[in-house]
Each structure stands twice: as structure tokens, then as C-alpha cells.
Amino acid sequence: MPSSPANDPKIRILLVDDHQVVRIGLRSLIELQPDMTVVAEAAGGQEAVHAFARHHPDLTLMDLRMPGMSGIEATLAIRRAYPAARVLVLTTYDTDEDIYRALEAGAAGYLLKNTDGHTLLETIRAVHAGTYQLPAHISRRLAQRRAAPELSPRELEVLRLIVQGLSNKEIGAVLGLAENTVKNHVKMILDKLEVADRTQAATTAIRRGLVRLT
Incomplete structure (x- = not known):
């Protein structure tokens, strides 16, 4: 039975990544923190949507490119059903379009997988607290993308x-x-x-x- 947010003072996190070794590494890092816990994992977008509905995590750590439903599609589906959901993207991809589409889908932050552990943990805390978190170079890329004319x-x-x-x-x-x-x-x-x-x-x-x- 899923744990109840009301009974758990820790930041309850859903890990979404199609690579098991990545999820294992993230879980190991997160579970060392006294104020965080991993409540569920998902290996794809559709699984993430179901896991969110079951566990109602405080924050979802979302990969972007996965087989089947992408992280962007999953973020959009989760945010449509649960507008208060907090999603932090953690990916290897940093193209202008990936950044733009993820944030348009409702992600509250965007980090690359080469981010150091301390920055990742502090970003999780900040996003959970209600702020939007983008590294400076990601913010610049986003501004350039938003200023560019849309292709039909x-x-x-x-x-x-x-x-x-x-x-x-x-x-x-x-x-x-x-x-x-x-x-x-x-x-x-x-x-x-x-x-x-x-x-x-x-x-x-x-x-x-x-x-x-x-």
C-alpha cells in the first residue's frame, strides 16, 4: 500500500528513467539524505503516470527520452491530472527544443545527468519548496528558443x-x-x-x- 504524504515528513520522490543502473544510483544518493525518500520507480513514461497516480509523490525526477511515452509526454499527462505536481527533469539531452518542450509541459526544473550530487539534491529541495530551478546556461538557451520564430x-x-x-x-x-x-x-x-x-x-x-x- 502506498505511503501517505501526510504521514511522511520527508520529500517523497518518484524516479523515472529507463536505465536501471541510473535509478539504482539515484536511489542510493537520495536515500542517504535524512529529508528524502524514494517512494516508487518507473522505467518509462506510461509507467510513471500510473506510479504518480498511485503514490502521489512530492517530486518526480524525470528522464526525457524513453521507449514509448517520452518524459515530456509523461510530464504533460501528470501535470494535466495533477496541476500541483512538481517535476524535475534529469537528462543527458540539452537541445533547445528538449529544454523548451519540457518546460512548456510543466517541468519546474531541468538538469543534466553530469550535474554533481550536491547540486542535484539542492535542486530537489528547491523545486519541492516551490521554486523553478534552471542552471544559467539552460536559462540562456531557453530565452533564445522562446525568442525564435516558431516553424509551422x-x-x-x-x-x-x-x-x-x-x-x-x-x-x-x-x-x-x-x-x-x-x-x-x-x-x-x-x-x-x-x-x-x-x-x-x-x-x-x-x-x-x-x-x-x-
């Missing part, structure tokens, strides 16, 4: 095909568009990404996380 869904489709190396004619054939229409989309993409050519657009798309190589 169609422009993102075209950009993905640019990254794959397709010509305007080939992109038009894939998407059912006239070549001139594709050219117009490409021009808008270059303008919005503030780059000079298709190669720079592809590089920027990958660096920012707009397109992921599989």
Missing part, C-alpha cells in the same frame, strides 16, 4: 526532409506540393532559423533538436 507544422515537415538530403523537387513529391511551394517554405525556414543555406538549416535543426536523427 508544414515547415517542420520540409525541414526534416532537408535534413535527409532531399531536393525541393523530391520534397514536393513526398509531400504532394508544387516545387515553387516547397521553395517558399525553404525560404521561410532559412529566414526563421537565421541561416544562409540548406546545409546550415540542417545543422541548426539537429543542434536545436528540431529534427532528430534515428
